[in-house]
Amino acid sequence: MRACIAIPSLSTHGGAERVVCEQIQYLSSEGWGVTLLVADYDQAILDDYGVPHSVNIVVTSGGLIDDILTVRKILSEEDIDLFLTHTFTKRVYLATRPFGDDTPYIPHVHGTVLWFVDEPNRLPHANSRSYQELISSVPGHGEFYDELSPSFQDTLQSYVNEWLEKRALQSSSTVITGSHQVQRELENLYSVDALIARPGVSKAWISQYEETEYLSLTNHNYTILSVSRLDKRKRVSLLIKAVGSLRQDGYDVGLVVAGTGERREHLENLSEKLGIRDSVIFAGFVPENKLPSYYKSADVFACPGWMSYGITPLEAYAMRTPVGVSSDAFVNEVLTGKPGVEVVQPNIDEWVEMIPKLLKVDPTSIDPSIVPTWEQYGLELHKIINRLVVDKSR
Numbered sequence: 180m181r182a183c184i185a186i187p188s189l190s191t192h193g194g195a196e197r198v199v200c201e202q203i204q205y206l207s208s209e210g211w212g213v214t215l216l217v218a219d220y221d222q223a224i225l226d227d228y229g230v231p232h233s234v235n236i237v238v239t240s241g242g243l244i245d246d247i248l249t250v251r252k253i254l255s256e257e258d259i260d261l262f263l264t265h266t267f268t269k270r271v272y273l274a275t276r277p278f279g280d281d282t283p284y285i286p287h288v289h290g291t292v293l294w295f296v297d298e299p300n301r302l303p304h305a306n307s308r309s310y311q312e313l314i315s316s317v318p319g320h321g322e323f324y325d326e327l328s329p330s331f332q333d334t335l336q337s338y339v340n341e342w343l344e345k346r347a348l349q350s351s352s353t354v355i356t357g358s359h360q361v362q363r364e365l366e367n368l369y370s371v372d373a374l375i376a377r378p379g380v381s382k383a384w385i386s387q388y389e390e391t392e393y394l395s396l397t398n399h400n401y402t403i404l405s406v407s408r409l410d411k412r413k414r415v416s417l418l419i420k421a422v423g424s425l426r427q428d429g430y431d432v433g434l435v436v437a438g439t440g441e442r443r444e445h446l447e448n449l450s451e452k453l454g455i456r457d458s459v460i461f462a463g464f465v466p467e468n469k470l471p472s473y474y475k476s477a478d479v480f481a482c483p484g485w486m487s488y489g490i491t492p493l494e495a496y497a498m499r500t501p502v503g504v505s506s507d508a509f510v511n512e513v514l515t516g517k518p519g520v521e522v523v524q525p526n527i528d529e530w531v532e533m534i535p536k537l538l539k540v541d542p543t544s545i546d547p548s549i550v551p552t553w554e555q556y557g558l559e560l561h562k563i564i565n566r567l568v569v570d571k572s573r
Contacts, residue, residue, distance in 0.1 A: 180260045180568075181212040183253055185267035187241060189220035192227070192464075193408065194490045195265055195289045198357075198378050198556075200228035202263055202287075205557040207231050214257060216249065216267070227467045243270065250274035254282065261568050263287065264351075269340075272347035283352040283568050288373065290487035291364040292341070296323045296412065299333055303341040309367040317360070318525050319485025319507045323412060345369045352567045355560075357488040358509040376559040377513065378490055379551030385497045387471060388547070394476040397433030397460060401538055404477035404500075406465070406491045409440025413484035414505070414525055416442075416449055421483075421530040423453040430535065437462040437473060474498035479537045482508050483525055496520070497547045501537040503530070519545040 184206075186199050203213050213234045218241035225234075235257075239249040246267070251274050253259060262271050262284035271284045292300045293313060301324065304310040314320045329337070348354055348365070354373040356362050365371040396402045403422060407413040415436060422434045436446065436459065443461060450459040465473055471494075474480060480495035482504045489510035492502045496514065504511050505525040514520045519540045523529040 180210070181214070181258055182206050182261045182263060183214040183216055183250075183257070183259050184263045184265070185216040185250075185271060186265040187218050187267060189215075189217050189224055191221070191408070192224060194378065194486075194488060196224060197228060197490060198287060198289070199265055200225065200230050201378070201553050201556065202560065203230050203234055204228075205553075205560060207233065209561070214253060214259070216253065218246075243273075246270040247274040251278070254280065261285065261564065265289065268347045268351065269343045272343070272350055276350050285352050285355060285563065285567070286348060287355045287357075287376075288348075288361060288365060289357070290361060291368055292344075293317070293320050293364055293368075294361075294485075294487050297325055297327065299327055299329055300337045300340050300344075302327070302329065302334055302337040304368055307367075313364055313367060317485075317507045318505075319412070322525075323485060345371075353563060355563065358512055360509040360512070361487050374559075374563060376556050376563070377551035378488060378556055379553055380490070380494050380497050381553045384471070384494065385547050385550065385552070388475070388498060391471045391475045391498065394472050396435050396473065396476050397458070399433035399458065400431040401433070401478045402476065403432055403434045403479045403481050403534065404437065404473060404495070405434065405481050405483075406437045406470070406473070406495075407482070407484055409436070409438050409442040409446060411442060412486075413438075415446055415483070417483045417525060417527055417530065418481050419446060419450050419453065419455070419459060420527050421534065422458065423450075423455050424527065424531045425534060426455055426458060428531075430538075432534075432538075433458045433460065435460045435462055435473070435477070437465045437470075439464050470494065471498055474500050479503060479534060481530075481534070482510075483530060484508055485525070486510070493550045496545060497550045499542040499545045499547065501540040501542070501545070503533055503537055513549070513551060517546065517549055 215236045264286045268286040292298045348371045355376050356373045362373045365373045450456045474495040475498040480500045480502045482492045486508040489508045492510050501519040503521045511522045521533045523533045
């Protein structure tokens, strides 16, 4: 059996990139041949996430026509049994179904159009009641979207894009996503009934807790840790302001911000303006093998971002670290109600009130067995593929 996994880019560390690499590892371990179709990638990312060197990597330009032609070429030259797509679904649809090719493809949808900043492809949905209900139920859906004044051409293009998106999703063998929230959005926006397969951490990650070393991350009594890309969707600025308020209230807390991104200078300037620059450490990129020590050494892991799922809170929880997440980080579907977890609205007052509660949590009360694992994700993928692809080929 041979699969082609398609994603526009594998050049940064992130949740979607991790899912792709885990899919490659799983299929390879099951004896599948794997082709990775990508417009750009960083070999260091593949190495960090354990992608075997046996994977055949095909690089495309990222342009629509070239992507379609590349998929057609792969189909003609390789005996592809299955496509797994990540933000590449329209391309695979256009390269198969109009040509009478019924090669199965399974999109893993990490987030609908509602999860992108100022996304013009929202326009075709804007007047529907279900759209308004979805926007009002998720703070970030409104916070990170300003009403646009598109040209006629842009409006027309958005309608074409969303018509194609619906056709591509509905023509797939099935759709996978990681959260019930995105599942609801897919049903409301595209009339697609998606299956849930939760990304998580490996069993090896959980079992390494005892031998993971403690680090002295700051010289404060308490350390709060954030691990994310430094873009505005992650709301690190909210966290910095909350830390500033806590310090004014007499809490000796320091903040470690791990990650890279275009907002770093802005965040450094903000901490300077608040007078807490010496209490905020920008750690930059932290390698995969060092992250467990960072998580274990923190008193609280903070995830104030707007996220359709979120793997880092699960990694932290697996290291027995109390976790705070915003109500629109939908890993909360896994963590809500668990010991050592607080879920609050994404505003400073609630975060200032919540963090001291987490500082009092006894780490021994945390149960890492509730964290989804990549092994469980692989089993779900196995069931889906067997039912939709392998069984039908017999």
